[in-house]
Structures are given as structure tokens and as C-alpha cells.
Amino acid sequence: MCNSPGDRVTTHRRERVRHILEAQRTAFMAELPVSIATRKDRLKRAAAMIRDHADRFCDALSEDFGHRSREQSMLTDIAGSIAPITHAIKHLERWSKPDSRPVQFPLGLLGARAWVEYQPKGVVGIIAPWNFPVNLIISPLAGVFAAGNRAMVKTSEYTPVTAALFEEVVGQYFDATELVFVSGGPDVGKAFAELPFDHLLFTGATAIGKHILHAAADNLTPVTLELGGKSPVIVGAGADVKQTTERVALGKMLNAGQICLAPDYMLVPASEEARIVDGLKTAATAMYPSLLANPDYTSVVNDRHFQRLGDWLEDARTKGAKVEIVNPAGEDFGASNARKMPLHIVTDVTDDMTLMQEEIFGPVLPVRRYSGIDDAIGQVNRRDRPLGLYYFGPDGEERRRVLDRTISGGVTVDDVVFHVSMEDLPFGGVGPSGMGSYHGLDGFRTFSHAKAVFKQAKIDVAKLAGLKPPYGAATMKSVARQMKG
Incomplete structure (x- = not known):
């Protein structure tokens, strides 16, 4: 009632x-x-x-x-x-x-x-x-x-x-x-x-x-x-760092990271981490030299999501992560109620941080080191299967290993997100990132x-195949024919 x-x-x-x-x-x-x-x-x-x-x-x-x-x-x-x-x-x-x-x-x-x-x-x-x-x-x-x-x-x-x-x-x-x-x-x-x-x-x-x-x-x-899910970027051996970081920064900052296919975290060779972080900062600065009054940069959709991102960053800091804020114009975001959030690059991240457990859906990018491509693949595979996966690198054998050894809804090679815009490719997830x-x-x-339609021949097929009682030799011939390897 x-x-x-x-x-x-x-x-x-x-x-x-x-x-x-x-x-x-x-x-x-x-x-x-x-x-x-x-x-x-x-x-x-x-x-x-x-x-x-x-x-x-x-x-x-x-x-x-x-x-x-x-x-x-x-x-x-x-x-x-x-x-x-x-x-x-x-x-x-x-x-x-x-x-x-x-x-x-x-x-x-x-x-x-x-x-x-x-x-x-x-x-x-x-x-x-x-x-x-x-x-x-x-x-x-x-x-x-x-x-x-x-x-x-x-x-x-x-x-x-x-x-x-x-x-x-x-x-x-x-x-x-x-x-x-x-x-x-x-x-x-x-x-x-x-x-x-x-x-x-x-x-x-x-x-x-x-x-x-x-x-x-x-x-x-x-x-x-x-x-959705945590769509990873794997930076492979010999990848062009400038091109890779430009494309990742573009994909991460589009719609302020509020994309189900946004790159959620990066896996990088330990020896390249510093160059990749610098490349991300350079690329973000070139695209968005300022943010608060920049008409090209989108706000976080509401106060709840803005607070959520802030809480997750604080959780990461508390647990030992290093957070670098890409704020090229030195703007005071704390004094603004515009809900614009600059790119936050997070290093030294660990699995117990919320950033590595939940889909981020915002301009926050964890960067993790790996030692060897199988380590990178292992880091992807111990998480839920993602909606997207992104691989950068010229090594065909390594790329093939990543494609063969990981399962994701879709893949973009040498860029991020773009597979979603290819109308002749299916778009969908797998497991926790979706079905269908x-x-x-x-x-x-x-x-x-998809409706199956069968039109029978005019001849009495049932009798010919021994399907019509009384069963006999024709029946057993049909059985033997179907059981043949």
C-alpha cells in the first residue's frame, strides 16, 4: 500500500x-x-x-x-x-x-x-x-x-x-x-x-x-x-617516449579523464620512468598551459566525484605515493569552486591504494614500474579484465605476446581510446568490464x-535417412554416417 x-x-x-x-x-x-x-x-x-x-x-x-x-x-x-x-x-x-x-x-x-x-x-x-x-x-x-x-x-x-x-x-x-x-x-x-x-x-x-x-x-x-575497469597502458621496449606520453596525456585529459576507456594506469620500464613522467608533464602543459579559465578543459561533473578523487589522492599520499600536480600556470585551485582538476601523476603506487583498486574516472594517472614484459603482463592479469588495453612499442614479438597473454574488451596499439571510434570494430567489455x-x-x-530458416527438399528425406519408423538398415546407415570421424 x-x-x-x-x-x-x-x-x-x-x-x-x-x-x-x-x-x-x-x-x-x-x-x-x-x-x-x-x-x-x-x-x-x-x-x-x-x-x-x-x-x-x-x-x-x-x-x-x-x-x-x-x-x-x-x-x-x-x-x-x-x-x-x-x-x-x-x-x-x-x-x-x-x-x-x-x-x-x-x-x-x-x-x-x-x-x-x-x-x-x-x-x-x-x-x-x-x-x-x-x-x-x-x-x-x-x-x-x-x-x-x-x-x-x-x-x-x-x-x-x-x-x-x-x-x-x-x-x-x-x-x-x-x-x-x-x-x-x-x-x-x-x-x-x-x-x-x-x-x-x-x-x-x-x-x-x-x-x-x-x-x-x-x-x-x-x-x-x-x-569500465582499469584500462592499462603498457609502454614497451623501444617505445617513442615523446609520442607515447603525448597520446596518453591527450586520452587521459579528454573530458577530464571521465571516460570509461581513459588510460587508468601506466606500466613503464623502470629505466624509463623519469623520462615518461617528464614527457607527461610536457605534453599536458603544451595542451593546457592554464586550466581554470581555459575553455578547452572540462570540469569534474559534480562535488561528489571531485571529493572522491581528492580522497583517493590523499589515501595514496598517506600510503607512500608521490603525487606530482601538473599546474603550469601556478593557479590556485583551492580558491576556485569550478571543480577543475589538473593532471595528477602518481608514482610509487602500491596495490593497497584505492587508486589501484577502483576505476579512477578523473585526471589522475598512476605510473608503475615493471621489470620485463612478463612482469607487466602479470600486473595486468592479476586485476579484473579491463575494457581497453593500450600497448606502445615497435617490437612485434613483444606486442604479439601482450595481445596473446592478456584479455581485454579491446586494444589500441600505439595510441589510446581510438578503437572505440572504429565503427567496423565491435565495442564491448569482457567479464567485469562488460558483456556483449x-x-x-x-x-x-x-x-x-538471428532467425534460422530451413527449407526442406521435396523428396521424402525422413524415409531416405531412415528417420521414419519402422527403423531398419537405412536407419543404421544414417547413424554410421553421422558417427564417422
């Missing part, structure tokens, strides 16, 4: 999202089959929704973060959202073709045929994170719409201005039975995850992902989890049901 206003609001929201799902599924079933033209039209409307309101989305993102680089938002959340849609439109007809499959001998000779048809699943739920709250909705939506589905999106409560803008503009481009946005806190998120979707995609923290999986289990809803993948063809197939 609902007694409090809060209970009544929660119940109302649960009923609302369930009604939306029912309306979308009814419309989906009435529409089948979903034509290629309809799918392309929805993709084009999704791109138009972002393109037409690009400036407003950039403003909303900056307001949600306290400050977010406009150019960065245009790159990562506007252009980065339209690119996968364009890719899907270009390749959709090829992806959608039935996939012919062979049949067992001699059925093919007798006229039997087999193929796979990729059919839309129905209604897909998307639970989006706050760090890229446009891109990480629209990018998976490209696969969802390409596959012929409809979608419901739960936006992050940490980016309410962006969420409100989605709710304001979506009706200009989509009927509510095609695409709808739902906002709210954890109660709404829980109700959303418990809906009997035909597929559910969650992007966010591993701890929350476990709850999502539990919620989906009651409905046997298939789930794709895009989580999307992007490009892989996204289309994730959000499609």
Missing part, C-alpha cells in the same frame, strides 16, 4: 514506463516487417534531432558539468553521434540481407536450403551514463534503429539539463511509440531495468551493472553491459534476432 507522496510518485512512474513499453510493443508488432526505408528514415531523424539542436546540446552539457569544452562536445557528442548513424545508413542494406548457410550432405543436392534472417527484436531499453550523455545514447540507437527496433531511453540524473532537452525536442522528430526518453533518479532507473524489454543496454559502473543484470533476469531480458558488444555490423546483430 502506498502511503507517502514519494511512494505514489514512484508507483505512477512505474506505471507510466510500463504503459510506454506496451504501446511501443503493440506498434512494433503491427508494423512488422520493418522496411529498410523506415529504418533509414528513423536513423535520419535521429541525426537531425542532434544536428538541429547541436548548440543547445553543447550548452546543456556545459551546464551539467559546470564547464565542458564546447569543441570537445562537438567532437565527442555531436559529430561522434552522427557518424555511427551515417555509417549505419550506408551499410544497412548489406547488413540486412539473409545469410545463406550450407546444409548437411546430401540435403543440398536434393534441394534443401538454409539461411539466417536478421529480424528486429522489438523494444530496446537503453540506460545511459552521464559522461557522454548524448553520444552514449545516439551511438547505440544507430544499431537499434538499423535493426528495426523501437527504443526507450533512461537518461542519467547527473546530467538533468541534457536529459530535459532530449525530452523537449524528441517529439519534433519521433512519435512516442518509436522513441521516448525517461528521466529520474534511482527509483526510476530500477523500475526501468525491471521492464520486460526485448533487449536492454546499460552503460555505466560495474557495481550498478550487477543490479541491472539481476533486474533483467526476472524477465529473461537479454542484456548488453558496457562497463555493439557498433556497426556488431551493433546491428546485437539488436537483431
